[in-house]
Amino acid sequence: MTDELLAIEGLGVDLPSGGWLPSRGRxxxxxxxxxxxxxxxxxxxxLVGESxxxxxxxxxxxxxxxxxSAGTLRFDGAPLESGSDFRAIRRRTALMFQDAAASLSPxxxxxxxxxxxxVIHRAPAGDRRAxxxxxxxxxxxxxxxxxxYPHELSGGQARRVGVARALAxxxxxxxxxxxxxxxxxSVQAEILNLMxxxxxxxxxxxxxITHNLALIRHVADRIAVLYLGRLVETGPxxxxxxxxxxxxxxxxxxxxxxxxxxxxxxxxxxxxxxxxILRRPTGCEFHTRCPIxxxxxxxxxxxxxxxxxxxxxxxxxPETTKKGG
Amino acid sequence: MTxxxxxxxxxxxxxxxxxxxxxxLRDVRLAIRPGEVLGIAGxxxxxxxxxxxxxxxxxxxxxxxxxGAIRLRGEDILHLSADDRRRLRGAEVAMVFQxxxxxxxxxxxxxxxLVDFQFNRTGASRRDKWQxxxxxxxxxxxxxxxxxxxxxxxxxSGGMRQRAAIAAALLxxxxxxxxxxxxxxxxxTxxxxxxxxxxxxxxxxxxxxxxxxxxxxxxxxxxxRVAVMYAGQVVEEAPVxxxxxxxxxxxxxxxxxxxPxxxxxxxxxxxxxxxxxxDLRTPPPGxxxxxxxxxxTARCLTDxxxxxxxxPDRSAxxxxxxx
Ligand SMILES: Nc1ncnc2c1ncn2[C@@H]1O[C@H](COP(=O)(O)OP(=O)(O)OP(=O)(O)O)[C@@H](O)[C@H]1O
Ligand SMILES: Nc1ncnc2c1ncn2[C@@H]1O[C@H](COP(=O)(O)OP(=O)(O)OP(=O)(O)O)[C@@H](O)[C@H]1O
Ligand code: SF4
Ligand SMILES: [Mg+2]
Ligand SMILES: [Mg+2]
Numbered sequence: 107m108t109d110e111l112l113a114i115e116g117l118g119v120d121l122p123s124g125g126w127l128p129s130r131g132r133x134x135x136x137x138x139x140x141x142x143x144x145x146x147x148x149x150x151x152x153l154v155g156e157s158x159x160x161x162x163x164x165x166x167x168x169x170x171x172x173x174x175s176a177g178t179l180r181f182d183g184a185p186l187e188s189g190s191d192f193r194a195i196r197r198r199t200a201l202m203f204q205d206a207a208a209s210l211s212p213x214x215x216x217x218x219x220x221x222x223x224x225v226i227h228r229a230p231a232g233d234r235r236a237x238x239x240x241x242x243x244x245x246x247x248x249x250x251x252x253x254x255y256p257h258e259l260s261g262g263q264a265r266r267v268g269v270a271r272a273l274a275x276x277x278x279x280x281x282x283x284x285x286x287x288x289x290x291x292s293v294q295a296e297i298l299n300l301m302x303x304x305x306x307x308x309x310x311x312x313x314x315i316t317h318n319l320a321l322i323r324h325v326a327d328r329i330a331v332l333y334l335g336r337l338v339e340t341g342p343x344x345x346x347x348x349x350x351x352x353x354x355x356x357x358x359x360x361x362x363x364x365x366x367x368x369x370x371x372x373x374x375x376x377x378x379x380x381x382x383i384l385r386r387p388t389g390c391e392f393h394t395r396c397p398i399x400x401x402x403x404x405x406x407x408x409x410x411x412x413x414x415x416x417x418x419x420x421x422x423x424p425e426t427t428k429k430g431g
Numbered sequence: 432m433t434x435x436x437x438x439x440x441x442x443x444x445x446x447x448x449x450x451x452x453x454x455x456l457r458d459v460r461l462a463i464r465p466g467e468v469l470g471i472a473g474x475x476x477x478x479x480x481x482x483x484x485x486x487x488x489x490x491x492x493x494x495x496x497x498x499g500a501i502r503l504r505g506e507d508i509l510h511l512s513a514d515d516r517r518r519l520r521g522a523e524v525a526m527v528f529q530x531x532x533x534x535x536x537x538x539x540x541x542x543x544x545l546v547d548f549q550f551n552r553t554g555a556s557r558r559d560k561w562q563x564x565x566x567x568x569x570x571x572x573x574x575x576x577x578x579x580x581x582x583x584x585x586x587x588s589g590g591m592r593q594r595a596a597i598a599a600a601l602l603x604x605x606x607x608x609x610x611x612x613x614x615x616x617x618x619x620t621x622x623x624x625x626x627x628x629x630x631x632x633x634x635x636x637x638x639x640x641x642x643x644x645x646x647x648x649x650x651x652x653x654x655x656r657v658a659v660m661y662a663g664q665v666v667e668e669a670p671v672x673x674x675x676x677x678x679x680x681x682x683x684x685x686x687x688x689x690x691p692x693x694x695x696x697x698x699x700x701x702x703x704x705x706x707x708x709x710d711l712r713t714p715p716p717g718x719x720x721x722x723x724x725x726x727x728t729a730r731c732l733t734d735x736x737x738x739x740x741x742x743p744d745r746s747a748x749x750x751x752x753x754x
């Protein structure tokens with residue numbers, strides 16, 4: 107048994123332009139391209155990047171919820187190609203949604219919601235009621251919660267229900283899309299600690315999608331940074347935060363507001379917005395916002411440079427290290 | 432000390448709910464001085480948004496003030512005539528919300544709405560108003576404002592919408608700008624840009640800003656003073672540097688201690704406060720934080736804590752804080 111759980115190689119996703127309308131004749135919009143990434147058993151990988159960078163699309167592609175246009179996927183040693191391959195990975199992978207409360211059906215009690223995955227995947231659950239209470243206990247919710255409905259839950263409780271649902275089918279991989287968005291720091295810590303406990307207990311792997319760098323620094327073993335659908339830097343968390351090599355990673359870390367008034371920034375770490383996906387810049391796609399861009403950046407796409415073991419950056423000048431953070 | 436422009440005096444407010452009432456604000460006192468930036472922090476459900484909405488008399492229909500006053504330049508805003516209330520909203524006090532979509536109607540262009548927001552400028556022509564709006568969009572960092580004026584809100588990104596909402600709020604040159612979680616829906620880079628923008632605008636226009644957020648980083652970047660709320664009360668008030676470097680109330684201390692951004696050492700587990708806010712339908716007789724407080728003594732559970740004055744701009748609501 108190898109320790110690789112998920113391998114993504116050269117992944118590309120194109121969407122037909124024009125939304126729901128028939129796309130014949132219209133050019134496809136490229137959302138993700140050349141994404142190569144792997145996840146080991148028991149590892150937590152943090153996927154970061156600005157809004158619209160393609161984080162959710164990547165997760166959907168891995169689960170077969172989004173057709174891919176290039177590349178290969180492998181889960182637990184087996185390639186993911188056919189519909190039945192993806193059905194199999196969906197049974198062993200749980201997705202925690204960006205908005206926990208809204209993703210729960212308002213007409214389903216908490217007890218029903220946590221065992222719903224058995225129904226969806228037609229898996230035998232045995233005694234559903236007992237199973238529901240087990241799952242609630244696992245995430246630290248008292249049994250009387252089973253009778254509650256989503257609108258009667260606090261934000262933190264709704265997240266716990268989301269975690270319980272994710273655990274129902276004893277997954278190998280949990281993909282958590284912004285698992286603590288909108289929560290207070292204290293409740294956020296409770297959810298992250300719960301996820302860490304469950305990881306230890308069940309040997310789970312996590313793919314955590316977030317734009318909260320302060321949080322991901324504490325929980326991820328490795329970080330992958332997406333910009334406009336390309337991986338611009340991947341590496342061990344401690345190294346990425348101590349010595350970020352890609353100017354985009356440096357800017358992201360520097361942009362994070364620091365909870366200390368003595369560390370206020372006079373200037374802005376990063377200006378402007380992500381260029382529209384329809385107007386991808388030439389050369390290095392970050393050059394329009396990059397503080398160190400030179401001529402070559404405007405004309406030529408940079409290759410992925412190896413910085414160290416498992417640490418890569420897609421930049422022409424990965425040695426021009428500014429101190430991050 | 433400068434006279435307050437907006438002051439909240441011993442305000443208590445409750446929401447009527449089936450079978451009773453939730454006591455959401457309890458004896459809140461707060462003064463906003465001209466040109467200062469005040470932050471309101473505290474965990475979800477502690478009453479921050481209710482307090483912000485009360486400052487502009489926009490609380491829901493089931494809200495009921497049980498005591499106290501909110502004064503704008505000395506006048507109680509809840510005793511204003513309908514005309515004066517209209518003048519208050521927008522011209523004197525303007526508000527920016529978490530979801531920038533709520534500021535705009537989806538069916539009108541941004542430009543048409545920014546012109547309409549200037550209803551109070553009776554002397555100005557439509558063209559003047561259009562130009563003022565355009566200038567304000569440019570000021571908040573929207574490139575090609577002429578083009579942007581003809582767009583609909585859904586054609587803007589989240590960051591652009593929040594900029595436009597801030598432009599709308601500033602068009603009337605309010606004396607106080609209240610922003611409820613203005614960056615919570617945005618990503619890190621947009622958040623940093625909005626903070627930077629608010630700071631610049633505050634310097635340019637000199638309006639006071641009240642910013643409500645549970646993101647301690649945003650407050651540290653932006654505010655002069657901070658009020659920390661817990662269960663409907665202001666439990667600590669302090670200049671921003673004191674709050675972060677010498678927090679005195681046990682709740683403030685606990686809140687700062689569990690911010691992952693303040694924890695250098697990487698560890699698999701993060702500190703949490705544990706427990707919940709009390710049920711505000713029946714507020715506890717003693718300190719509302721007592722069941723979760725590491726410093727609590729017997730009297731904390733039975734007696735309401737005193738407001739301990741710690742300096743000219745500092746106070747804490749706690750039995751165990753020494754003056
Ligand atoms: N169904 C769709 N049709 C057209 N474009 C889409 C669709 N879904 C996503 N996109 C586009 O794909 C890009 C990536 O979107 P995605 O939701 O993956 O980003 P994200 O990184 O998850 O962002 P966020 O942080 O806001 O959740 C965006 O530019 C988005 O506008
Ligand atoms: N219209 C209403 N009717 C009844 N209860 C309400 C109403 N609005 C708010 N509440 C309750 O009052 C309390 C305070 O709410 P408020 O929105 O002021 O908190 P907050 O500090 O802004 O929280 P958050 O950080 O989640 O925005 C909460 O318990 C909330 O559920
Ligand atoms: S009054 Fe007591 S319980 Fe409340 S914060 Fe102070 S020490 Fe803690
Ligand atoms: Mg997403
Ligand atoms: Mg609020």
